[in-house]
Amino acid sequence: MRVTAVDGTVAEAVDEGTGRPILVIHGGMGDSSAWSQVTDRLRDRYRTVRLHRRQYRLDLPRPVTMAAEVNHVAAVARTLDRPVVVGHSSGGVLALEALTADPGLYAGAVLYEPPVVIGEPLGGDRLVPARAALAKGRPGKALSIFLRDVVRMSPAQAAVAGLIIGRTGYRDRVVRQLDDNDAIDALGVRLPAYAKIDVPVLLIGGDRSPRHLAERLDALERTLPRTRRLLMHGQGHGAERDAPQRVATAIAAFVETGPA
Structure with a gap:
């Protein structure tokens, strides 16, 4: 999939399957292949769209702001029918910003350990x-x-x-x-803005992840008005690679029961 964003740049994503749409936003150092093991287990029932994030497109100039990335997410989302957005790590922060900027485009969200700023800067x-x-x-x-x-x-x-x-x-x-x-640090503490996100959100964390990620999930759980939380025992920050079936099952269950 190639879609032109409002600033004239082209968003790119891998579009597979049919059914209710799921828009996947990978985390740091990744590309559109990062979550393929998960979407391989979903695309027989759902339309899965894996974004290649603007931040990690080496064919596009840097630096890239979070707002510029939101433009690409929105461009792809507008071609879908209110997708559930799945965001991992920094891609989860991007998903939160997309939900804040264009709430009507999304039916819900699955956020896997987004490192949101809750006090001092992340880096x-x-x-x-x-x-x-x-x-x-x-x-x-x-x-x-x-x-x-x-x-x-x-x-x-x-x-x-x-x-x-x-x-x-x-x-x-x-x-x-x-x-x-x-780009995350430039956002600062955005919890008051996230408190206005009025769609169902599933927060996922691993019990082997660094403690600060659980603390950030705690803050989001207190902030988001329509959220529930899933702890994946025996997993860390990379369950999309280490336990793709478990992650796919959690997303499918949310898609079927969470979004309106």
């Missing part, structure tokens, strides 16, 4: 060493710092992830990951 000064590493041509090191100090992975896990990413084609997306964090 702030913690990103300075990562930017410095990037400036020295060390994207893997920059990502390791980001994962350790912002995502709050263990130092060992962050180091391994950075080493792997630094040697793959994904290294070019590291600067976009840091931009993505900056």
Whole structure:
């Protein structure tokens, strides 16, 4: 799917299946393939549309604001009939901003651990060493710092992830990951705006995820007027890869019982 947004740029997504529409927004470092294991399990019953986020489109210039990303989400959503929007990680923050900007376009939302700002900035000064590493041509090191100090992975896990990413084609997306964090920080605390979202929302978290993500879900659960929460035991922040059937089942159940 290719759709022209209001600013003239073209939004891109993978459009599969038929039935009630589900619009999927991937998280950091990803692309439209990131959630394919989940949508493969849904597209026999639903129309699944996986957005390739503007923030991670290397064919489009950076930096990319959250508002610019919302334009792409809205452009795709307008071609659908009130989709349920599924947002993972920073894609969950984007989903919240899309719901705030154009509430009538969506029937509901499934949000998997969006790192919304609830107090101090998400990255702030913690990103300075990562930017410095990037400036020295060390994207893997920059990502390791980001994962350790912002995502709050263990130092060992962050180091391994950075080493792997630094040697793959994904290294070019590291600067976009840091931009993505900056775009979230630029929003500040948006909980009062999110309190006006009047569609059903399912919040998903894993009991092995970093504690700060659960705290952010706590804040959203207190804020959103029509929400319920699902804790995925034995999972962390990547259940779309590690337990795609469980994630697909949760989304399908919400689509059938949650949205109006």
